[in-house]
Amino acid sequence: MRSSDEAVLREFVLRGFAKARQRANEFNARNRDFAQRVYDTYSAAYSPLVHATAGNVLKGSSADWDWFVRTGFAEAKAQDNAAREADEQHKQQIAQADRDFVRLLSTADPGEQVRQAAEYALRNGGLDADIREFFASGWMAAAGLDVELFRLRTQDAGMYLHATISQLIIDAQEAEKVALESSGEAAVKARAVAAGAWADTKQKADAATKSWDDERKLCLEQARYWQTVLERAGTQADPVWQSIGAAADKQRGTWTTESAFAEGQAQHWGGVSTDAQAGYDRMTGEH
Incomplete structure (x- = not known):
């Protein structure tokens, strides 16, 4: 083996293998998270095979995920969609009121993913089967994704704020x-330098x-919205609304x-x- 080849191999053993393992672990974690989200959002009542398959997969290995x-x-x-369409006795009958409701969600739902799912169900060339799928699984799957994306976004923002403002506090204290x-x-x-540092800290904290x-406020809007959905479900006769x-x-x-977590952070x-204002006042002599 040439010395250059040995160096490449040594570099992989020392660093590349660890990075490859880390990427594999992250990949597996994403796959498992996907299976968990599907299991949580696709109900056993209206997506029985999806729900059962996700549940079984969660008990399996990374290859299963x-x-x-x-x-x-x-x-x-x-297969769930095909079975739902073949069940003439229990198949949800889509009325104009159902289409109007989905159209309302496509423009007024507070969740972007739900709006997109509703738009897709109403797309040109779409069928009643697409509306049924939206009510049976697509709506709640999209709603679950809205929650997940909200958490990812606020977690990233929260970590950035903590790192940035914590350093500003340290700088101001020093x-x-x-x-x-x-x-x-x-x-x-x-x-003057310390007062400026405390002023910067206050600005970022504000x-x-x-x-x-x-x-x-966004969370409260979502909570109020889902309360209206819950109330609507109580007035509907179709069994699919029980699951909804x-x-x-x-x-x-x-x-x-x-919303309670966001309030605590605020x-x-x-x-x-x-x-920070108190620190600024100490350095400027203001009270």
């Missing part, structure tokens, strides 16, 4: 320490407070919990803003 993502989910979904240990003209300059308060009602109640609870950053 990969199969489910690649082909298993689509195959089970197609600048204030220097100011307190200085005297004369140096102290005046150091106080922005974080507003951002999380906006998220809180149960899912709506779960969604309402989920968004209520998310309060946290509001407290940081108050502390």
Whole structure:
């Protein structure tokens, strides 16, 4: 083996293998998360094969998760759809009111994924079967994705805010320490630097407070929306709405919990803003 080949092999053993394993673990985790989301959002009542297959896959190996993502989910979904359409006795009859409701969701639903799913169900060339699939599984699957995307987005934003503002606090505290240990003209300059650092911290904390308060309002809008869906389900005779009602109640609870978390984050950053203002006042002599 040439020395260059040995170097490449050594590099792979030392670093490449670890990175490859990390990528494989992340890939497997995404596949399992997908199977879990499908299991949670496709009900046993109206998507029995999808629900059962996802449940079985979750008990299996990474190879099972990969199969489910690649082909298993689509195959089970197609069979559920075919069985639903073949069941003439229990098949949901799509009235104009149902289409109007889906059209309303396509424009007014607070969740982007639900709006897109509703638009797809109403696409040109679409059939009653597409509307039935939306009510039976597509609606709640899209709603679950809206929750997941919200959590990913706010988690990323939250991590960025914590990292950024925490460093600003450290910088401001260090600048204030220097100011307190200085005297004369140096102290005046150091106080100005510390005051500016605390002002920057407050500005970022205020922005974080507003951002999380906006998220809180979004969550409350979602919770109120799902309450209206739950109430509508109580007035519908078609059995599919029983499943929708149960899912709506779960969604309402989920968004209520998310709103409480967002409120807590807004309060946290509001407290940081108050502390930063106090630091600014100490350095400027304002009260």
